[in-house]
Amino acid sequence: MAAAFFNDLSNKIGSIFGTGDSLPWTDAEMISSCEQEAYGEKSGMSKGDNSDSIMRLIWALVHSQNPSDVQRGIAMLEASLRGQGVEMERREVLYMLAVGQYRTGEYVRSRQLLDQALQIAPNFRQAATLKSLVEDKIAKDGLVGVGLAAAAAGVVASGIAAIVLGSRRR
Template sequence: MDDVLDEIVSSDDLKKFEIKYNEQLRSSSVTQKVQFEYAWCLVRSKYPADIRKGIVLLEDLYNNHGDTEKRDCIYYLAIGNARIKEYTKALQYVRAFLQVEPGNPQVQQLEKLIKKKMEKEGLVGMAVAGGVIIGLASVLGLGIALAKNNRS
């Protein structure tokens, strides 16, 4: 699990999914699957600009499309934000996920890994203060949305 934040997508895979995404984008019919696969590659890129683009695509999928990929979107949003050192946001996504699936070992491990990175960089105090004040509403909103989706 330690390498989930350090895993780098191969340039061949990134190129393959980028081509597929851009072909569909040109024809104005990007499927959720293709958008998710491209975003999934982007958040595992070694370039912060790619990771940010992947985060935007995942947020779009989560907010504007069907329920098919929501839990995976939240998981990879946590990873993407952690990879660009947006640890507070990453923890918000992890905690929202854990509100719905509190026993998910993969996400629990991701939470520990993010906290470990924060401790290493001395950001724990900032995240606690910022996370409580800024993130409370968004975490609750994501948790409620996920809970509604799981009941469906």
Template sequence: MGGASGFSSGQEHLPVVDLDLVEHADSEYRSIFQTGSAEEVEAARFRLIWALVHSSQHRHQTRGLELCRASLAAGLQPPADREHRYLAAVACYKLGQYIEARRELARLLQEQPGFRQAEFLRGLTEDAIVREGLVGVGIVAGVAGVALALLFGAARK
């Protein structure tokens, strides 16, 4: 994965960063946290969150979501609020929390109509919800088919 830029395009067309970029962002954040101004720390934290949620590793996505939610709970001013909410939706999407991602994107798009990245992610999220729903329907149908076969088999005996 990755290249000179540190990220590659995932099959969903969301950036996917490599481990080196995550480690660099984490190292930068830790360094700036010790000596930087509040603005520098927040900027480094945002870059870390961005790298974490765009990682392909579940543990990174989870940490990114936690950091994002902590930043949001602390109260951010626009446009940082908008960007953090979008990254929270990205993390939810990548973690398979599609309903939560859809909920966050709906609120975000209600307040920020025309936010293209959020609109694109909403489309991916809706597709994933449909795909997951169809898989669930297929599993239920398969279980029902086996149960019917067993019933008919038992009735024949």
């Protein structure tokens, strides 16, 4: 019975501190393959018309487990928004930027980008799903912050109480 209680408690704590998202992850091998395709190094592909390949590369980068890959994907997406990168649908750029921001822990920025994507396409299910994950993460981070603040206040109060009780005993 006690073991079940501690397992349940462990699962709840893990859900607060764990990633717990359903977004896919990519690895270095997948990114390398996408880079080869995007830069025309695979199967005799021409370098002229590779916007789909670059889109797959960006997708792989923002879904990477490596933070520097995610940052690279974000930079490519931001260039696209400025009209300097590959031409992509704005809602897709905003969504993938939101994924990148989510992966880097920039939850408020991610939510802002998702709001913009949902203004363009209100029925964009991927954006709505990610927005729900982002809002859960923001709420959990807020609860953890409140818990840490309460714990710190408890430590300070205990210290003051110990000092007061110590001075009364003398």
